[in-house]
Amino acid sequence: MSTGHRLVLDEVRLVLAGSTLLELDAEIGPGEVFTVMGPSGSGKSTLLAYLAGFLAPAFQASGRVLLDDSDITRLPAERRGIGLLFQDPLLFPHLSVAGNLRFGMPRAMPDKAARVETALAQVGLAGFGPRDPATLSGGQKARVALMRLLLSAPRAVLLDEPFSKLDRQLRHDMRRLVFDRLREAGLPSLLVTHDREDAEDAGGRVIELGQ
């Protein structure tokens, strides 16, 4: 995971019903968090849907998305190697904490149980594996969601306002944890948010949409 990845948005243009919603040309290097800011309706979530491979059929897109120099524009979502972090932690309610972490691990990955235990210990949740996710606090759930994302070994990460539902103190800690981890793993990340503090803590380039 230490070898860095690179995400390139090559003249991406999203169109809805004939009018251009958004145009973006960017290169995101290893460990860099690229922030896209803008009010609701500015096309932030459409951009994420496009990059992750869930663009609704009503939209038209042109341009290319390159990940480590290979074109992933036409790949289905599950083969892009792009991980997602949502507003809500979205831990699968029918699986245990460990089951959630194992869900995203590549099939061939060795020592799954040991990796799960290490990952939990890294975020201060050692021994939480067999727990029901519903019994965790908000901050604990957010940490499990982050580790689930990292264990799935993505090559790039999209962050969809992942801190907006946490309370103030927790938000700051969580930002540090997430950004440190992503940098450590050398993952290029794209963060969409309308919170300026998010952008400042991310410490990367910021562009504003809808102006």
Place this chain on the structure above:
Amino acid sequence: MLRLAPWLIVTLLVGPILAGLAMALLPAFGYLPALGGHGFSLDPWRQLLAQPGLARSVGVSFTSGLVTTAISLAVVVLFLAGVSGSRLDRWIRRLVAPLLSIPHAAAAFGLAFLIAPSGLLSRLVSPGLTGWERPPDVLIVQDPWGLSLMAGLIIKEIPFLLLMCLAALPQIDPERRVAMARSLGYRPTTAWLKVVTPSLYPLIRLPVFAVIAYATSVVDVALILGPTLPPTLAVSILVWFNDPDLSRRFMASAGAVLQLGVTAAALIAWWCLERLVARLGRQWLARGGRGNGDSPLRLAGKGLIGLATLTAFAGIAGLALYSVAAFWRFPDALPQGLTAAHWLRALPALSGPVATTALIAIGATLIALALTLAALENEQRTGRQPAQGRLLSALTLLYLPLIVPQIAFLFGLVVVMESLGTRPTHALVIFGHLLFVLPYVFLSLAESYRRFDPRWSQLALSLGTSRNGAFWRVRLPMLLAPMLTAAAVGLAVSIGQYLPTLLLGAGRVPTVTTEAVSLAAGGNRRVIGVWAMVQASLPLVGFIIAVGLPRLLWGNRRDMRGSP
């Protein structure tokens, strides 16, 4: 493969109905080469019109359809308008749901046992109030006006319409509408009637049409509670069709076409009534009355739905009592003793039909569930939501088997099957049940499937799971509870089917329902009690599993215990 599912469903539902209707229409005009009808003629119609009492049969069918629907709908709307969230209201709601699972035939038997001259009600007040020492000689059950038939149907249609309304209400946000109207000075029940009903009705129109169609053409309930001389049109058609004299099938086909016309006429009459009520309602709304008669309306809603629910449960209790009753003289309110003898005697005869019923119900439900899941999953993957509200949408096609009278197309279907050389088998009966199970399974699962948060699947995909993996490992387990409920509904619908089993099985595939209904003519209440109890409790097994299994599986997963 998935892409074929919607087409398969439409073909499965529409194909047999069209083929069946065609094969009722041709013999109705004398054409059925297998029985020597090579040319077209109006003879079947002349024969049909010469049948004694035909006008009365048609009249009872037509009226019972309209009256049943009007009363059931009025009771449901009045009840909902007066709901204030009190404990009584919640109790009524909770009691109504299991009523839906009781097959029509069992509910009809229960009512018959209750209101018959020698039934429970008359026993309770005799001889104290009435002075009757022996059952009075009056025709209450199977009265010539079809009143007991309508009562039996109303008891079953109220829970159906109530459930349909409860499913539709969240879409129109009744609380805020009523709050707004009350802030303008309207009394609560009047406010509900004035601001919620006009938006609610269009959403439950198709279920209402289904009730009209069902009530005009029902066979099993009419065999138990309906008039006999002459019977309702649907029952007459069945008698003619089963006549050993095969040439009567031409007349039966003409009858089937007439039944189609009677149901269509009832639907048109209802449509005219809709217009009238809408016009009067607009005037009532525009007059701006704030509701002086508010409490009587509320009480009427509660009282009537309470009466209907109570009657249904008392009827089932009556069935249970008769099935274990020892010697029971007339005016006695209770039997002199209890005995298991009737059950023990019926047991050997029960096992076969119970197994057949279960086999057919499980087969039809599994096929329906698989087709429904495939169609809904396909909808998710192509990102196309079905158009709602349009008359010719897929939803209307789903309702087709529920709006075209069974008796009008099932005969034709039997003729088609006979000419294809298909023998009556369990598979054929399963196919017949599928026509009615599929719409209900689809309707009860679609809502929760479509409302399922799409981020769960997106998350699974972004974690590297394939689309199929996301379906099996995320969507299916998380939707287990609504899926099992849909399955239980499917089982209940299949278990209650009478006509498709009888016709497509050619009487050689006996189920609990066909056996129970065939006992109606005999009138041995103890035996009927046993069979009707079995028929009523089989669907409950499905619902118990639907409620219990998720709790068992997800016992240590807190967020899986409520319905998702």
